[in-house]
Every structure is written in C-alpha cells, then in structure tokens.
Amino acid sequence: MSQYYTAKRTRGVYDPKSDEPFKLSRSKIDLFIECPRCFYVDRRLGVGRPAGFPFNLNSAVDALLKKEFDIHRKNGEAHPLMKTYNIDAVPMAHKNIEIWRDVFKGIAYYHKPTNFHVYGAIDDVWVNPKGELHIVDYKATSKDAEVTLDAEWQMGYKRQMEIYQWLFRQNDFKVSKTGYFVYANAGRDKKAFDGVLEFKVTIIPYIGSDDWVDRTLKDAKETLDKDAIPDASPECDYCAYRNAAVEVIRSAHAKKEVAKPTPPPASPGKKKKEKSTLF
Numbered sequence: 222m223s224q225y226y227t228a229k230r231t232r233g234v235y236d237p238k239s240d241e242p243f244k245l246s247r248s249k250i251d252l253f254i255e256c257p258r259c260f261y262v263d264r265r266l267g268v269g270r271p272a273g274f275p276f277n278l279n280s281a282v283d284a285l286l287k288k289e290f291d292i293h294r295k296n297g298e299a300h301p302l303m304k305t306y307n308i309d310a311v312p313m314a315h316k317n318i319e320i321w322r323d324v325f326k327g328i329a330y331y332h333k334p335t336n337f338h339v340y341g342a343i344d345d346v347w348v349n350p351k352g353e354l355h356i357v358d359y360k361a362t363s364k365d366a367e368v369t370l371d372a373e374w375q376m377g378y379k380r381q382m383e384i385y386q387w388l389f390r391q392n393d394f395k396v397s398k399t400g401y402f403v404y405a406n407a408g409r410d411k412k413a414f415d416g417v418l419e420f421k422v423t424i425i426p427y428i429g430s431d432d433w434v435d436r437t438l439k440d441a442k443e444t445l446d447k448d449a450i451p452d453a454s455p456e457c458d459y460c461a462y463r464n465a466a467v468e469v470i471r472s473a474h475a476k477k478e479v480a481k482p483t484p485p486p487a488s489p490g491k492k493k494k495e496k497s498t499l500f
C-alpha cells in the first residue's frame with residue numbers, strides 16, 4: 222500500500238451524533254453528485270477512493286499563471302489577456318487571497334442547516350469597476366481542437382465555479398454570475414518537442430447559477446445521517462469491477478477450501494485465529 226493512501230481512515234468521518242461542524246470540501250460535494258454511494262463510503266464509512274497520480278504539468282501551469290496574474294494584481298492593472306477579451310476588471314488584491322487559494326483552508330462558510338463547514342480553494346478572483354467579483358479558474362490541457370466547455374465531463378468544472386460563487390456570496394461579497402476559465406492549451410503541431418511546450422491561452426466566460434447548492438448540501442446531510450448505504454450508480458465501471466473481483470476471489474477461495482483435506486478437529490481451548498483471506 223502506498224504511503225500516501227490510508228485505506229481505512231478514522232479522520233474526516235461523519236458522525237451523525239456529533240455536534241461539531243463537519244468539514245466538507247467542494248470536491249466531496251461533487252463526489253456526492255457523482256455517486257452518493259461513493260460519497261457515503263468515503264465520508265461516513267472512512268474508505269475513500271485512492272487518489273490518482275498527481276498532474277504535475279497541470280500544477281506547473283497553475284503555479285505559473287498565478288505568478289503571472291499576481292504581477293498585475295500588485296500593479297492594480299488588467300492582464301493583457303483580459304484586455305484582449307475586453308474584460309473590464311483587474312485581479313483582486315485582497316488580504317485573504319492566499320488563504321482562499323490554500324487547499325486546506327480556501328474560501329469557507331458555515332452552513333447552519335446542515336452543520337457543514339463548506340470550503341473550496343480558488344485559483345483567482347477578479348473585480349470589476351462595479352465592485353463585483355468574477356471567479357476565475359485556471360485549466361490546462363492539450364488538444365488539437367479549440368477548447369470549449371461543451372463536454373459532458375466538464376459539468377464538474379461548471380459546478381466547481383458555481384460552488385465558489387456561492388461561497389463568496391455567503392461571505393457577503395457581490396459576485397457576478399459570470400466567471401472565467403483561463404484555459405492553457407499545449408500545441409501538438411510543432412515538428413519536434415525541443416524541450417518546449419507552447420501554450421495558447423484563452424479565456425472562456427461561463428454564466429453560473431448556484432441555485433442547486435443549498436438543496437444539495439441538505440441532501441448530502443440526509444444521506445450521511447442514514448444508516449442505509451445508497452445504491453451504486455449502474456453506469457460506474459469501478460463498482461462493476463469491485464463486485465466482480467470480490468466474486469471471483471471468493472469463488473477461488475471456496476474452490477481451494479473444497480480441495481483441502483478436512484483438518485482434524487481442534488482440541489478444546491485451542492482456537493485457531495482466523496485470517497482475512499478475501500484478497
């Protein structure tokens with residue numbers, strides 16, 4: 222087992238009897254929408270999905286974009302790209318910007334009806350002359366076609382933006398419905414790599430609606446409060462894989478048991494310790 226993964230956690234597990242506010246990140250809210258069962262197994266039963274490998278190239282693009290926009294934030298001016306897209310705003314200079322970007326803190330709000338402490342880390346926030354905030358998210362990809370937000374799987378990006386808009390509104394900021402994705406697309410049409418990736422950076426506006434957030438938090442709370450585990454999504458290949466793996470391993474063990482000669486009865490008082498042999 223990798224040093225980075227704890228298969229059975231005791232921290233961050235929801236206890237329906239506890240009065241302590243429960244910390245819920247925006248990515249776990251998204252997990253709930255994706256599959257209430259996986260969310261329940263993770264947050265209530267303490268078994269989360271193993272994380273994938275870190276996307277180091279994407280993180281590098283994020284870090285460099287942050288540095289670049291920070292130069293303009295410091296100078297109180299728009300980034301040239303914002304001018305190209307006629308965006309009348311500047312990167313917001315605020316004492317909490319680094320806290321809002323911190324994955325362990327982020328922009329946070331205590332949601333009383335659920336007793337959840339909801340939080341999420343933003344990439345950037347811009348402010349327009351009316352004092353309205355535009356939430357900004359940086360994305361990196363590499364594709365031949367123009368980048369868009371039209372794919373089904375990008376719904377998660379849109380929800381991410383909407384939760385951040387909701388969080389800022391709950392913190393009494395005036396938030397524009399329009400957020401921006403700053404998309405860096407690495408070109409593949411050069412003759413050779415030569416140790417250089419060239420990116421085309423575009424800004425895609427997105428009009429968000431956070432109407433669903435309050436209801437979803439209440440649904441998530443209801444799910445966590447129940448003792449019944451929600452159904453698995455029939456669309457998910459992982460559950461099909463998990464069930465099939467358990468089934469074949471059980472049946473392989475059962476065959477081994479049948480083939481084994483019957484052991485002599487254990488002498489009274491000497492009970493052999495049973496080992497879990499499922500995997």
Ligand code: SF4
Nearest residue numbers: 256259454457459460
């Ligand atoms: S269907 Fe199963 S593996 Fe897939 S997301 Fe849901 S609980 Fe997780």
